[in-house]
Amino acid sequence: MSAVLARLSAILVAACLLLTGQAGISPDRAAAADPGYLMTHFIGEGATGQQMYFSYSTDGLNWNDLNSGGMTLRSTVGTRGVRDPALVRSPDGNKYWIIATDLCIGCGQSWDDAINNGSRNLVVWESTDLVTWSKPWLLNVAGAIPEGRNAWAPEAIWDSATNSYVLYWATNGSRNGIQKHRIYYSRTTDFRTTTTPQVYIDRPGTQEIIDTQIVEIPSGVGNYRYVRASGDGQITIEGSNSILGTWTSLGNLSGIGLTGSQVEGPMWLKFKNRDEWALYLDQYAAGKGYMPVLTTSPSTPSASGSYRLPAAGTFNLGGTKKRHGSILNLTAAEDARIQARWANVPGKRLQSFNFQDRYVRHSNFDVRIDQNVTNEDAQFRQRPGLAGSGTVSFESVNFPGHYLRHDGVDFQLAHNDGTTAFAGDATFRQVAGLADSAWSSFQSYNHPDRYIRHYAFQLKLEPITTATGRSDATFRLTS
Known part of the structure; x- marks a missing residue:
């Protein structure tokens, strides 16, 4: 596009925005006319x-x-x-x-x-x-x-x-x-x-x-x-x-x-x-x-x-x-x-770093890592964090509206009740893997000193202080 056309386009856009404001149209309607x-x-x-x-x-x-x-x-x-x-x-x-x-x-x-x-x-x-x-x-x-x-x-x-x-x-x-x-x-x-x-x-x-x-x-x-x-x-x-x-x-x-x-x-x-x-x-x-x-x-x-x-x-x-x-x-x-x-986000599995044949899955709403699980119990959609920008939440593929949530130190698959408490418990910061920076670790949003980890194959939320803990707290999203 020539510089003249570009300038004319900018003027037209500004005029449209001005008219929109004068007409009192809400931001939502302006964004989706x-x-x-x-x-x-x-x-x-x-x-x-x-x-x-x-x-x-x-x-x-x-x-x-x-x-x-x-x-x-x-x-x-x-x-x-x-x-x-x-x-x-x-x-x-x-x-x-x-x-x-x-x-x-x-x-x-x-x-x-x-x-x-x-x-x-x-x-x-x-x-x-x-x-x-x-x-x-x-x-x-x-x-x-x-x-x-x-x-x-x-x-x-x-x-x-x-x-x-x-x-x-x-x-x-x-x-x-x-x-x-x-x-x-x-x-x-x-x-x-x-x-x-x-x-x-x-x-x-x-x-x-x-x-x-x-x-x-x-x-x-x-x-x-x-x-x-x-x-x-x-x-x-x-x-x-x-x-x-x-x-x-x-x-x-x-x-x-x-x-x-x-x-x-x-x-x-x-x-x-x-x-x-x-x-x-x-x-x-x-x-x-x-x-x-x-x-x-x-x-x-x-x-x-x-x-x-x-x-x-x-x-x-x-x-x-x-x-x-x-x-x-x-x-x-x-x-x-x-x-x-309801954006089209593919379901993915969370693979354990130190037990690479095991994946995070829910069973009767409890959450653990199991071997070679490929069904939808082990598939989650990575959504924008419920509690804040730049964060993530994990929604179940086969129980939509249910998210990975910590309850104390334990994890469960729980229905989103729309509360601030739920949003905080189900939100995490994705950071470089504590055991391998090519992988990922997930830091709790409302308890930032703690990370998702597995312990005895159960998913936990705990502070990480040892090499074993760093490996237990490292995962990879995979299809």
């Missing part, structure tokens, strides 16, 4: 596939896996597996919840178990920033339903008329002598207590309904304030002006070749820069995960061309299979936090 979309979903069967995963998109059609494609939350309650998550933001934007089906097919549960004697609970996480999440808890929503046998595919939508959420889900329950899946609802404000469940959607006869998701439509678009898509043999579209009021059937997607025998898990996305929506559908019959269907008129599915399949090559779902979840339109501040927290 075009925030994207966050999808939370599961990716398949088994103990790791049925956990929480995050993906990110700048345009709502092309998605990238966050956290190097690894899970972002792991259920440690109930069946220890989760599916069908809904990500809920409070009206003031100060709190978030993930609610999910408590289900782990192939982890000691079959589909017959899940249908006829499954968990009556939902799994819930809570956060104030989309970054640090609580430990999960179980919310019993189906225990009071006559012959209620499970609780699947939860969703929630804020009802400003009552200042509460309408929480809705599917349960295989008995009503009028017919046992089948219906949609039930309760009200809640905190996802810890709920009102008595009531029937919300009951299709005629023996027709079941399992998946449904509601989207709020802006004023001036169509004839309804709310539109919902449901899997009930078809992908049925309905409209209403009240969440719990009368819903009118508007049609289905059979006209574009999509029925409930092919797709499930409807998931809405409203594009930020235009009145257009994507209705994502999980291609479960073909085992392909999500695909988008586009529309500028959600309430007219029967109109020719109203719902349409996107052109080939105009969307990409990324490296992992995306299955039944939900999408959140991010603010600039949320976008920045998500990008920083």
Whole structure:
């Protein structure tokens, strides 16, 4: 670039910054003028596939896996597996919840178990920033339903008329002598207590309904304030002006070749820069995960061309299979936090210097060094230190949100509770190896006279005063 062009560019940048300041735009929004979309979903069967995963998109059609494609939350309650998550933001934007089906097919549960004697609970996480999440808890929503046998595919939508959420889900329950899946609802404000469940959607006869998701439509678009898509043999579209009021059937997607025998898990996305929506559908019959269907008129599915399949090559779902979840339109501040927290950092092993066939690993949340361990118990993501810049923390790959933390002189794998004390205990300065400067040692942030070391193959935090101690306190990060 010529000197003149460089000078002009600098002037333009300064002018833009000045205008930004005059407009009163926050630093977060200035840093991320075009925030994207966050999808939370599961990716398949088994103990790791049925956990929480995050993906990110700048345009709502092309998605990238966050956290190097690894899970972002792991259920440690109930069946220890989760599916069908809904990500809920409070009206003031100060709190978030993930609610999910408590289900782990192939982890000691079959589909017959899940249908006829499954968990009556939902799994819930809570956060104030989309970054640090609580430990999960179980919310019993189906225990009071006559012959209620499970609780699947939860969703929630804020009802400003009552200042509460309408929480809705599917349960295989008995009503009028017919046992089948219906949609039930309760009200809640905190996802810890709920009102008595009531029937919300009951299709005629023996027709079941399992998946449904509601989207709020802006004023001036169509004839309804709310539109919902449901899997009930078809992908049925309905409209209403009240969440719990009368819903009118508007049609289905059979006209574009999509029925409930092919797709499930409807998931809405409203594009930020235009009145257009994507209705994502999980291609479960073909085992392909999500695909988008586009529309500028959600309430007219029967109109020719109203719902349409996107052109080939105009969307990409990324490296992992995306299955039944939900999408959140991010603010600039949320976008920045998500990008920083769930950056793609590969999992690595911490290899012992003086026992080079041994690696740091967790087992039942205790931490030690073991021989030749290659599974995810020995893999950690080296994150920016929780307590201060220029430091590091070690997050477990297979228990995200859990970090190596010292407790006195001992170590454990512990859930980040967001406190200052936890941050200090889980933060270290990476320095030249005490036994070999080509390796590394890790000095405690809040006890700088002590280092991570192993002793009798257990991980400890101790002062280092001997040659043996220096060797025990020296490690290498390796794949």
